[in-house]
Amino acid sequence: MNPVRAFLNKFIFTRNIHWGLLVFLLLFLDVKLVVKLAAILFIYALQPNFRFGFGFKNPRLPLFYPFVVCLAVVNTFLYGHFFQLNYLLVLTFGIGFWMACILAVHQIKRIVEKTDAQIIYQTLVVFFLLNTCVSAFQYLRIVFETGALNPFLYQGNYQKYFISTGDYIKGLSFDTSTTNAVINAFGIVFFLSKRAWLLTMMCTVTLLFTASNLVNLVVFATLLLLFVFNTHKVQKTVIVACFALFVVFMAKVSPQNNRYAVNVFEKVFGIRNETRTAQAKPVDVRILPDSVLTVEQRKEKVARLYLDSLGASIAAKRREENKSLVAMVNERPFIPQPSIHSAPFQNRDDTNAYRKELLCFMTKRQEHFDNYAQTTLPGKAIAYWQTGAFVFQHPLCLLTGAGLGNFSSKMAFKATALQFAGGFPQRFAYINPDFSSNHLDLYTYFFSKRADAHSVTNSPASVYDQLLGEYGLIGLAVFFIFYMGFFARHYKRLTYGIPLLFLLLAFFFIDYWFEQLSIVPLFEALLFLNLKETEAA
Template sequence: MEAFIKLKQIDFIFIVFLLLVTQGNIQLKLVGILFILLLRPNAILKINGLAKFYILIILLHVCSGIINFIINGVGYFINFMMVFVFWTISFIIISQINYFLKLKTIEVINATINLFFIISVLFVLYQYLSLSFDYWAINPYSISPAAGDNMKSIYSNSSVNMIVMSFFLLSYAFRTKWVFALFSLICLLMCTYMSGTVIFLVGILFSVLFFSKIKRKYKVYLVGASLISIVIFSSVSPSNVNYAMGYINRIMENEDRVPYKIKSFWQTIDYNSSSVKSLFIGAGGGNFSSRVAFMGSGDYVDWFPKTLSYSSDEFIKNHLGIWNHDFNNKWDDKNNTANQPFSFYNQIMGEYGLVGVLIFLLFYLGYVAKNWNILTYSKFAMACLLGYFLLDYWFEYFSVMVIFELLLMLDIKLNSKEEKENMNAKEIMR
């Protein structure tokens, strides 16, 4: 890593906010939001870029919420408010990212993000050492195939850490920060998150082959690095590779034993085709498939008060049924990524319908497409993110999307015409 980071180049307000808001603990996330709102309230006044997507989703949620109050009554209120707060938090976060990147110099931005990354890596190192001492083994993965679950860094779980590290890996590799990139790769592999790792490799290979403008020799390097990573991963934790291949084979067979993740997608399609309302605006936020829907049910987290629990009929008949019943079968009783109904695609289609999908396409992916010609690593990160959306409700975690959007906006800033002119001017002054 870099020899040192000058303290005067660190934006400590933003890094404290970033460390708090990406934590697994929801209370710390809220502290981070209050902290940044008190110190930088003006950031939320300008609605631009990705912030437009969040505003429109909030408006759609409010409009569909009115309809759902009429249909389902006041019992829906808690879920409605949780969804409203979650999307509002996402809006606040992207506003603060825009504010940070607009007002700070490249030196300050890089130093702040680098320090955040170093802190994340140090936590992984601590977790690895702790596990090694617990198992009394240099390679704890040889003792337990679940060792990677402990490598969660500052985040809620190892899957979040793996995805975040994949974004850092792309960012640092494209900017030739090879030491940082190497540490990103090591942390990524240490998580042993098979579903995410497979999607990452597929996303990289797809990006290299179809829309990358990098030289052919670098394409070969990336493909080679991917193959080497597979070999290393297979030798360190072969049981995880065998586990993943078993589920991939079942997906390809598409028979009765298909993983419940696939079943959940069919449930969403069936629901959307059941009525005009479900097709165009969905069941409403927190009513079909989302982290809020599961939390509000009272069956997903221990801390949610049972007296406030609520589940819509659409949720009970579909994805909650998978969670509560389908895991308890004679041939696959595992609560894992392959069986969980969690997916952003289930959420956007099931809860917001075609209108929500259109908002996402035009104002989220559309914003990326608008800046496509100047993007570098973000093209690869976007391809991977579309795959990661298969795995969970990442917008409701305030970690994966926070880092993706921070690095995306940084990519746009670094390659914008204005920034390049500023950098050229600085070189002339020197």
């Protein structure tokens, strides 16, 4: 063996931590694509091996990955895109994402196979600790910037933080806060099974501070199932403590998120509680954030704040006129605090460069957006309806999908060269008409609006939507049989792997996670570790 490589191999096993795996996870989960590429180069330089072990009989890795690449190539010929230069670049990029998944899962599996399970566990502990430390640093930075110990209640700086504070808690991936939330969701289930109570609570607190309502809902539904069916007394106590933290957070730390979650729920299910509306006490719109107000309520708020300020000004003048006593010289001067109703404490509806680009794009296609304005459904629900309608109107697409980057994927958004999902050469921009008239219009409509509409509930991103829209029923079948089935067939050996599978299935409704190259490799590392532990037992 090469002496340098021998030294490195000896170093990475020092102190019961697999430093190679840790560095790989830290780099690969980073939001920057170039850093992910560096992670792959690093791990393959450290231990070069390309024996993936794909085979129909007892495959070493999920066959889903090579099958989905084959489907992408077949669709390229099937729809005659092979001779379009711009699309070939899209195809190359798209297959590159899938190949990155293969390269990552191969090395993760290889490391788990060759390393003691306890070392892998301790490496993952360090990973989650680092993620919490970075998240805590991000929160403290906001505290120092605002001067408020609880930025979730701080309305200054034009409500930059306030209800959106969780969006800035991105963790060590520096991706969206949703990614950080999902990472901690995995950590909660993992450490709960390992009976590492402090680490479980640590991940719970970090999850809550990301303020990701959808992830919270999925996690606590999973914990409820574990509480009922598969935990002992101490684990049940820890689960109750997690629920208590959730209640405290929603009631005291970020109560406005509670109302926001209720609003989203009512929109999704079309609920309108007339009794509550009729019996409720009049709400003072002046103290509510703009994100929970209707257009008419915002107008009322502006008018009432103006009248309040006018009245305060008149009252101040009268007090000055009626003053008969002169303040004592040695009296401590009083510095009035800014009014919470003043401009810096209200949400500023600025149009930044990104939003301007979206609005400019909308002006060219205004006739496409009328239908969205007439519905109360969130964007994600509309996206599923669009995909279902599209594939049933095109029988061939129902079978094999519209093709990679042609209907619903991160690659489709990236190829627009509109900076939706990272950069793309402008001269090679590619927009499929089916994507343009469906998910692209949908995304543009919601994300060109005020910031409170920029939610995962309004994003068309979803693994299931991607598979059905671009790979058809065959793609969905391949996913369930050759990816989920790859792990689920070992259900008798899985412990924490089963709730992790449940979590992943739910989280795949939220984003294009395979193309994100973030949470899926972490999930795979946890599942491979679970299988190794039970195999040894």
